[in-house]
Amino acid sequence: MERDTSVNLQHVAKSYRTRRQGLPIFEDLTLDIPDGDFLAVMGPSGSGKSTMLNLIGGIDRPDRGEIRVGGQRIDTMGEAALARWRAGHVGFVFQFYNLMPMLTAAENVELPLLLTPLTRRQRRERVATVLDLVGLAERARHRPGELSGGQMQRVGIARAIAADPCLLLCDEPTGDLDRQSADDILRMLGLLNAELGKTIVMVTHDEAAARAARRVLRLDKGRFVADGSRFVADGGRP
């Protein structure tokens, strides 16, 4: 798999159609995230943070503009190609974990691997490896209801990295956790970035979480406002 995971949004426009009218979220959003970055995106509720993650991850499509990951246009891919691309390139981590309650930790982690060509045996090996990586080897057979929030989020991270994606998109990954568990999760994301070279985009409301990132951008009303050490987004330049 190619390792260039730079993310590039060029003049992206996105609006949602409500019953009566369009709701514009972005009118002209441009953003460069270099390969290997750990970017935190902050901003008020409704400013478009999750929408931005969904666009980068190929869950949603822009109305206009171009989105490239690793130099590859994803906004023009067909549905099937996009689903294959997502399965191999992107891991998602959610605020409320999005684990299947009836499945064990190991089965939850195995789920995204069902979309890959790995054999059953390879899948099992991969699951054991990533559960070990997040320190949950002993909990492989536990269901989410038998785990703490921090442990559930570690399962969420194991699931996100199971297919060895180069890009991790995290939507408020510590939003449901106490400080100690949040710090554990942030340390883990930091290691995935520093040691395994994952490019990470993390949406957060938590200033402490944002400090774990290499840089911070703030979205407000669909535009980036200057912040952080390396300000490269020019979509909101005044």
Ligand SMILES: Nc1ncnc2c1ncn2[C@@H]1O[C@H](COP(=O)(O)OP(=O)(O)OP(=O)(O)O)[C@@H](O)[C@H]1O
């Ligand atoms: N599928 C959708 N259909 C219609 N409107 C939507 C849809 N998804 C999001 N929106 C609207 O788009 C705006 C931006 O939503 P988004 O979830 O991206 O914001 P956010 O910055 O992540 O907010 P929060 O911090 O509260 O999660 C909101 O006004 C939301 O109601």
